[in-house]
Amino acid sequence: MNAMTDATPSPRQPRRGRPPKAQAQLSRTAIREAALSVIDAEGTDAVSMRSVSRVLGVDAKSLYHYVEDKDDLLDAVAEHVLEQLRLPEPTDSIDRDVRAWANEFRRITLAHPQAATLVLTRQLSSTVALAPVEGILTVLRRTGRSPEGAVHLMRTLLATLIGTLLREAAAGPTFGSEDPTQIAERQATLEGSGLPQIELAAPFLARFDRDREFDFTVDLIVRLATTPISPTTP
Structure with missing residues (x-):
């Protein structure tokens, strides 16, 4: 998600109209940060327009000048956390690149463990959300797999990694x-x-040793990623 100024409307075109002067301190960014604070304290189920407005000290209706609804707000939070992802520079080693990618996902997940489910499972289509997909597909294509084969393998690796991270965040x-x-x-x-x-x-x-569990998972996905492809592999 690109950074947005106070005057920039939601890309989903929330309700029109100028906010009252008393709400002038509001912005999409401020609302997103307030929602993240609710998640950090109470979990994603606690997020509502009313709970976020209480954090900001404003009327819940004023939020609709900047976000369309709760789903739009949750998307904004998920994308904001993904913005913290620092994709590692590629090296000449697929093993190192897959491990670096997995460790970076773990870092942002554990920075906001209550938001883990939101970040790891929400369907997003912004450039920010697609950047990690581009990164891992680039690595997997270097194994000689076709675009289709790389997608199948990426989904398997993500399912394995996400399961481990969700377990770590919520165990x-x-x-x-x-x-x-x-x-x-x-x-x-x-x-x-x-x-x-x-x-x-x-x-x-x-x-339950979190580090050992994560290392075991990463070892597994590295083996999957680096296993030579067979003639029947897409």
């Missing part, structure tokens, strides 16, 4: 923990489940 104690007390409690519960494979895996299911 609770019942999923696994880094806290020794919670690990012990969860392990005891799993070992008493009466399920043979769960009991054997209990020490590992009870523990």
Whole structure:
């Protein structure tokens, strides 16, 4: 999303009309930042025109001079977070480039973990949102894959990475923990489940090491990306 001035209307053409002078401090940027503060504090479900207007100290109706509706506002927040993405400069190594791309996605996701679902799953079509797609497709085309094959592989890599990042951003104690007390409690519960494979895996299911989980995922997608293509690969 391109930066927008106070006077610039939403690209979706929100309601027309000049805002009252009392609302002159409002802008699309200010509204977007207020929405992000709501998300950081309470999650995406807490975002509404009313909750954002309370942060700004204005009437909810005044927001419609700058954003069309809640969906437009959520798109603006998602694109703003994606604007923080710093795509790594390509190197002569596909391995390094895929790892750098994955780590940069992780960085922006964990900067606003409550917005992770919003950023990683929302369908966006702006230049800002498409830039990461262009970046990873450029890397994957260097593996010798066709445009179609690169898209299939990119979607597989994204699904794997997004799943890991969403889990990291939202994992609770019942999923696994880094806290020794919670690990012990969860392990005891799993070992008493009466399920043979769960009991054997209990020490590992009870523990959730975010860095190790992410590294495992990145190793997996690097192997997928760098596996030589077969004659039948698109």
